[in-house]
Amino acid sequence: MDCNCEEAFWPADDLLMRYQYISDFFIALAYFSIPLELIYFVKKSAVFPYRWVLVQFGAFIVLCGATHLISLWTFAPHSRTVAAVMSVSKVLTAVVSCATALMLVHIIPDLLSVKTRELFLKNKAAELDREMGLIRTQEETGRHVRMLTHEIRSTLDRHTILNTTLVELGKTLALEECALWMPTRSGLELQLSHTLRTTNPMAVTVPLHHPTIIQVFNSNRAVAISSNSPVAATRPRTGKYVEGDVVAVRVPLLHLSNFRVGGWSDSGKRPYALMVLMLPSDSARRWHIHELELVEVVADQVAVALSHAAILEESMRARDLLMEQNVALDMARREAETAICARNDFLAVMNHEMRTPMHAIIAMASLLQETKMTPEQRSMVETVLRSSNLLATLISDVLDLSRLEDGSLDLDTRNFNLPTVFREVLNLVKPIASVKKLSVSLSMASDLPEYVIGDDKRLMQVALNVVGNAVKFSREGSVSVTVCLERPEYTRDPRSPDFCMVPSKHHCYIRVQVRDTGIGIKSQDLPKVFSKFVQKDSSLNKHFGGTGLGLAICKRFVNLMEGHIWIESDGLGKGSTVVFIVKLGISEQINEMDQRNSLAVHPTPVYSNFNGMRVLVTDDNGVNRMVTRGLLMRLGCDVTVVGSGRECLQVLSQPGQNFRVLFLDVCMPDMDGYEVANRIQEKFSSHERPLLVALTASTNRSTRERCLNLGMDGVLLKPISLDKMRAVLSELLEWGSLSDSPRR
Incomplete structure (x- = not known):
């Protein structure tokens, strides 16, 4: 019987063999790609901690792939069942291997990014640890600086500041020695002034042009110097010294005028002192950055404290100088006041003493003018009168000028x-x-x-x-x-x-x-x-x-x-x-x-006849009594003169003594004119008592005010001429008191 079916292109057994062949190829390809990806991962991930495991895993996979690749040339006929099983297993293995290889292509970049972030975080953590360490170091340094600053500024005495600085630095930094070198008076050398171990250091000097000093002065940081340097000669010469255990820093000197310690001062050429700090020789400790920063900050604080102390000393000196000046000014003021009082007393005495004879001269000359004289005699009298008036004006001008200058006018x-x-x-x-x-x-x-x-x-x-x-x-x-x-x-x-x-x-x-x-x-x-x-x-x-x-x-x-x-x-x-x-x-x-x-600037006399008018004149000076009596008698007055205030009161107490005017000298011994006027005011009413006119040679305003306050009717300034006396009496009879007319 004929069959119409087409014969298969490949037989079934042959097809299974081909499936295994293809699967072995892809398995080998996948196995070989995976190590390549692992090598790339290991190369890119430098921080991966298990590299040897990845290498071992890669070698295993390479070998596995090689075995599958080699099996391509060792195919042999198998039974159908075995071939089927091997084909299925190899196909599954090929699928899984390829899927794994493809998955690693996507996973490895993610793994690399995770590792990168992990590395970044680790670096950040390490950096934060370092920063925290710096912060703790700075806090410790700041605490030491605050403590040192408090100790340094607890006083404003310069030498106490420097001694406190050395002691506190020695405690804080555990120093073996600490020394301070200050410029000498000449400004050409540095002299040892303060040390940590010695209270009174020896007078050791180092020239400013020494290389170590030039090196330190040209830097604003703490500088490590040789332990054999002359400025480090204060440390004990025992033990083995290591290079770098001695540092020096400059200290600015601000306003160090008149600052003397053992002959050193601020010369103005090098406004720096030198601070030398030495670690113990038997210690392995070395200078750290924060310790050097502490030394630099303390040097600046010492400069500030010294400037404050200098300002305080200047202010204290200024205060003492001001106090001395105030004392001197007070003494000068007292001397000036004493001199002014003495001058015023002198002027008052001289005014009284000069006006008294001038009063006599002018009054007598004016009386002579009223007598019969030859033309030559009249010319002489007029000359005397003019000269006397000129001299009286000069006296008044000098007194006015004196009162103007001292402000009493x-x-x-x-x-x-x-x-x-x-x-x-x-x-x-x-x-x-x-x-x-x-x-x-x-x-x-x-x-x-x-x-x-x-x-x-x-x-x-x-x-x-x-x-x-x-x-x-x-x-x-x-x-x-x-x-x-x-x-x-x-x-x-x-x-x-x-x-x-x-x-x-x-x-x-x-x-x-x-x-x-x-x-x-x-x-x-x-x-x-x-x-x-x-x-x-x-x-x-x-x-x-x-x-x-x-x-x-x-x-x-x-x-x-x-x-x-x-x-x-x-x-x-x-x-x-x-x-x-x-x-x-x-x-x-x-x-x-x-x-x-x-x-009443220049009142015109209303009365010209004073015949019979009773007038009482009280004056302790005999010449003044005679002169005033002569002027009044020349005007026709009935004049009674007494030489004291008590006699004046006795005369006024007698019955029938009705005086019209009382001329009273204010400057009299025993009982002056003020007291006499006061008693008259108490004893007599204003209608019963005579008109009171004060006679004085004083031009002080207080004298006139005191007289008027006591109730006197006027004040008459010596010297007095006949015309002036006539005008005074006329004004008294017209107004009952004297206006304050200007000096004539």
Whole structure:
């Protein structure tokens, strides 16, 4: 029978053999690829700890693969069952082997990344361990530094600081020796000043140009030096020394002026000291970095502590010097106060002693003028009277200047009539100007206030002095006086631009300008005219007289009135102009007493006949009693004189003794004028007692105020002329008291 089936291409047995053949090939290929991958892994993973196991595993796989590869050439016919089993097992082995080889291709990179991260973490852990060690070292160093700093700064004595530094460094670092070398006074050497082992080290010096010192001074770090260096000569010469166990560091010296220890000081050329530290010779320990850092920090702390100590010493010296200066100033102040008191006492005594004879001379000369004399005799008496008045003015100027300089002179402000002051000045200088045939004019602005508040006596004294100088130094021509309110557009003193006015609705500034056609002043002499006892030309004193005090006093009076004074001149023979500005208060209300005071600048006598008016004069000085009695008797008064306060009270106690005026000297022994006035006030009422007038040679304001506070009706300053006595009596009878008129 014919079969239509096609015969198989390969027989079944042959097909099984082919399956085994192909499987052995792939098994061998997989076996050979796996060792290659393991070799790559071992090469890339340098930190893998079991390399020999991988090598052994690779060799085993290579051998297994080789056996399968060799079996390709050793195929032999087997039974069908055995061939089938071998084919199935080899196919499965080939599949598993290839799958394993392919899986390793994906796993090995992951294993390599894991190993890399593990290595990175291990490196990080090691780095952290090192950093923690550094931190612990720094903390330990910081603790030692804080401890050393506390010990070093616990005192501000320099030598204690240095000794404490060496002791604490020796304890902290377990040093065998520690030494400090300081620059000598010459600045060319270093001298041993402090050591750890010796309290008083020997005077050993090392020149600054030594190589070791130059090496250390040129670095700001601790430097290892040779144990044979001269600066290390303080350590004991026993034991074996190793190179590097001695270090040195420079210590900056800040503000070491007057710092002396055994003759060394800060020379300024090398502002460093040298600190040498030595480890024990029998120890294997070496210097660590943190120990060197500790030494460097301590050196800087020592420099800071020394600077603080230097500042403290300087402040202590400054304080001691200041205390000495304060003591000296206090002594000088006391001496100055004593000198001022002595001067014031001297001036008071001299004022009294000089005015007493001047009182007699002026009074007697004025009495002589009232008698019949030949023309020659009258000329002599007038000369004596003028000279006496000039001398009295000089005495008053000296006393005023003295009080101005020590600040004891104050302004006496009150309401007064401003135009009346300048009219009175003009009336006083016109007689002198008429003799010299000079024309004197006064121009006052229409907007000038009539009544102002200020010191009319000082204002009149300044104006009279300035106008009087203009008349005195002018041989011909004219003198013009202009008074107006000061305005910003007016010219000012170019030599004193700092003066400025402070406008106020309660004050005004008065400008007084005195122009003359006199001898003039050189431009270089203008700054000198307001100096005391100085005249622009000493030869002028012979022709015109004067002491050089007038303008000096005027300048101080103007300054007291918050003003300014200056002089202008185009040169010799061209005249001069004096300008002064003063600050005065604006008076809103004028009562009767203020009006009376303002009009009483130079009161005109109302009474001319004093015949029979009873007057009591009390004065301990016989000459003064005689002079005052003569003046009063010349005026027709009935005069009784006594020599003490007790006699005055006894006379007043007698019945029928109704005196109209009592002239009372305030300076008397046993019972002075103040006590007499006080007792009169207690004994008599104001209507029963006589008018009390104090006689004094003192120009102090306190004397006048004390007299007025006791209830006296006026104060009369010596010396007194006949005209002045006539005016005083007239004013007493008119007003019942004396106004505070200026000095005549």
